[in-house]
Amino acid sequence: MTISSALSNALSGLTVASRAAGVVSSNIANAMTEGYGVRSLSVAARITGNAGQGAWVTGVTRHEDAALLGERRRAEAELGRSGTQSAHLARLEALVGTPDQPGSLTARAAAFEAALTVAAAGPHDQTRLGAAVGAAVALAETLNTISDGIQAERLAADGEIAGGVARINGALAELATLNTRIRQDAGGGRDVSALLDAQAVLVDGIAPLVPLESRRDATGALQLFSSDGQALLDGRPAVLGFTPVTVMTPARSVADGGLSGLTLNGRALPLGGAAPALEGGTLAALFDLRDRRGPAAQAALDAVARDLAARFDAPGLDPTRVPGQPGLFTDGGLAVDPAAETGLAGRLAVNAALRPEAGGAAWRLRDGLGATAEGPRGEAALLQAQVEAMAALRPTASGGFSGAARSFGGLVAEQLSQIGMARQAEERTQAHVAARHGALAAEAAGQGVDTDAEMQALLRIEQVFAANARVVSAAQEMIEQLIGMGR
Template identity: 75%
Template structure:
């Protein structure tokens, strides 16, 4: 081997060692970076003519387990769905309140019944009558507050959908732009690992929102689909469409057109049925919250409000009222119509006939809501009748409750129990999903940058560098010696 060929081989080895050092330092520096793919060098023998001429870097290999990443992304979507459901039910349970919590629905119902019993024990005492009326107002206000909280959750979900759609559209545009750069750089023989990392981070950003499937075409460009087969990035990025609202009422729904659905490139997507679009991610969870879960919650509290009003609206229950006139609890001042039950909890009011601030009088709670003048101050018959109707066992007519007879307090308790059971079941699903997700993330970390292995690789690179440097030094000494001999 000539001195020049030995020197050429050594210099190529030094170049490879320098490039390998860059790769190792990049791996170590990004050990905790999300979306980073571990790099390694593809090294090939350099051949000039028929002889070896050292080594050269033929490319940079970016390592990733696409199957594991796909499982982890789908687990993130499923966990986001169950977490959204669990959070909704936890907030709903908080709105209703536990029986021992001041201001809870159960506490208000108990306080109202106790105030009525106190008023019946001293019907001549205007203070007790006023306290009973105040307890009725507190009960109605608590039901109103629960209904408002449910609609608040629906409005928040609607806003979240709008933000998620914007986030997905922006990410898809960025992914398409990166695809263009990847094609250009790959065609020019340049390293695209950093671009692939950027794409991985963008996909990870939208993976919790929509269950995804991905692959790459022959040019290295990313193709992205939802798990149900909707094309999100296939050449051109898809555009999702959604129109958020600024107010929310119980009567608003997607079916009647007052709430927006979801479109993909202008085409309406099915969000119900056996194969709903984007099922299983956080985006689907927000639609479910707005259009299903909160609707069910509203139906439950509406059923409680209807049961309460119906107990005081029974024909002949208050002989001072004409047929059709509202009892103690009204639908915004009118009699409760079962056909207009949706949203009743938000409209429930105490009859103005017993409210002095609205021209009524407390004594009507004792003498009848339609009474024109106070009756005997010691008469407690109507007060006892109202207590009896509260404790009477009645079949609940709506809200998904069973036909079992319940007192009003029993209905309130069953309502809270149903929400509590649903919340516990959702938390179990969330815990299972989180356990699976953590396991997949841990496996991904194990396949990520191993700093110990990288340091060992660095030691080997140092040895390679030293060996090639020694060859260069020896060649230099030989050339110097030849020059001296010639002199």
């Protein structure tokens, strides 16, 4: 080996050591950076003719377990779905309220029944009659509030869908831009690891919204698909379409055109049926909340309101009321029509004939809604009949309840029980999904930067650098000796 070849080999070793130190320092610096893929230097022997001529850097390799990454992202989507549904059911349960809460639906129903009982025991007492009317008003207003809350939940879900769609569209556009740069840089022999990191962060940002499958083509560009096969990024980025609303009503739905569906490049996506699109993530859960769970909760509440009104509209209960005229509980002042049940809970009101502030009188609760003058103050027959109407066992005609007969208090308790059981079931699912996601996240974190191993590698690089520097120093000394011998 000549001195010049030794010097060339040593200089190549110094170059490799310098690049390796840069890679290791980058790994250590980004040990806590989300989306960062651990780098390693790819080195090969440099051969000129049949002889080795040192080493050279062939590239920087970014390490990533694609299978584990895909599993973690799918778990994030499932966790997002379960978390959204669990949070919704918890809010719905809080909206209806538990029996121990003074303003809950159960408490209001019990208070109204108790006030009627007290009034029946002392029909001459105007204070008792007024308290019973006030309890009826409070019960109707509670149903109104819960109905408004359900629609607010649906409206909030609609707004979150719009935000999620915007996030996905923005991320897909940025991913496509990065794909272009990756093709250009990879074609020019430049390191694209930082661009791959940027793509990983973008994909992680939308993974909770939609379950994703990813792969790279021969040029290194990222291709992205939903788990049901919808192409989100395949050459060009897809564009999701959605139009939010500003007002939500119980009657609004996708079927009647009152609510927006979801489109992909202008093509309507099926959000229900046997094969719903984009199923399994937060986005699908929000559509489910807006289009299925919310309307189902409203339907159950409307059934409660209808049952309450029907108990006091029963034929023969109030002989003074003309058939077809509003009963104790009205649909915004009109008689309750079973055919117009949708949204009834939000419109339910106590008959103005009973409310002093509306020109009515509380004594009509005792004497009848059609009474034009106050009757005998000791007469309690109608009041007692109303107490019995609340306690009567009646089948529930709508709202998804079973056909079993139940009192009004029993119906309210069953509605709350259904919400509570659904919440508990979803929380159990969420706990299972969270445990799986936590295990996958921990496994992925374990494949991140190992600072101990990187520091050990840095020590080896230091030794290699020192050895190559010593070869350069020795070669310099030999050259100086040869020069000195020629003088």
